[in-house]
Amino acid sequence: MRIPLLALTLALTGSTLAASTATELSVGTLTLHGTLETPDFPAPWLTVLIVAGSGPTDRDGNSAGLPGANDSLKQLAQGLAKQGIASVRYDKRGIGRSVPAVGRTLREEDLVFGDFVNDAAAWIRQMQADPRFAGVSLAGHSEGALIALAVANSTPVDAVVTLAGPGENLANVLQRQIRANLANPPELVAEVNRILAELRAGRRVASVSPVLAALFRPSVQPFLISAFQYDPAQLIKTVKAPVLIVQGKRDLQVLPDDARRLSAAAPQAKLLLIPGMNHVLKQVGNDLALNQRSYGDPTVTFSPALLPAVVSFLKVSLGKKAPMP
Secondary structure, eight states, rough: OOOOOOOOOEOOOSSOOEEEEEEEEEEEEEEEEEEEEEEEEOOEEEEEEEOSSSSSSSSSOOTSSSSSSOOOHHHHHHHHHTTEEEEEOOOOOSSSHHHTTTOOOOOOOOOOOHHHHHHHHHHHHHHHHTTEEEEEEEEEEEHHHHHHHHTTTTTTSSSSEEEOOOOHHHHHHHHHHHOOTTSSSSHHHHHHHHHHHHHHTTTOOOOGGGGGGHHHHHGGHHHHHHHHTHHHHHHTOOOOEEEEEEEETSSSSHHHHHHHHHHOTTSSSSSEEETOTTTTTBTTTTTTHHHGGGGOTTTTTTTTTTTHHHHHHHHHHTTTOOOOO
């Protein structure tokens, strides 16, 4: 049963000078859990809502489907706080701690992409109502970038940062990733193309090969059908807030061409391509082994170029919203 987006409340507790504080957002009968990172000076603060990427990726940027942790979004949030910008990052519904209480259910087949968009918009509205926060902006990573663009089209925000965000429909992205893996046989690629064509048309697919079940299982198909209705290149055209498009040149999942598509659709947005940065925002250079290891190793260096660029963009875009030290 779909959880209604009603009775939205945000509970932010702890000292205003605490570096890290628990955060909660109630959405109907579901509670979303997150973390507030704050600078070491009194409020009000410029503030960013950080939206994580796809699959079982938690507020810190770590995926339950992969061994180890990279802590990419945690490191981003902590870096922002050190530069005077607060942030809220959270576990999306059904992920991390954002699961129903005992006795309640959240069925995967009831989840659609719009739920993630509505949840992020609810966080934004409640943050905007909090006097400690000024100049509330959005930063979305990977699929979270698509969520951020969708939110920014319906809910006023002061700035948007897309980090490794797709530049085209997610069905195209999946198709490209499957095709690019040379280990995938032609018949598998053909089956993926068939499945994606059906899902694009809004039709569920009953027959899926076992090797593709994790990606196209029946319970996740409603979410995919809904997600395929969102086109980031179209969404970014109508975002009224300043936008920064950031893409790493060593990303194995999203390409610089994705960022260029977004930039072409919104020439007024700022485009930043970072040499050596990969999908989880780590500096890996040309080292493929390090690139792969970084997904589960938090000690791999966070991109040194990313944080200064994001901080500069936000301070220029939002600097009049709150005093800075």
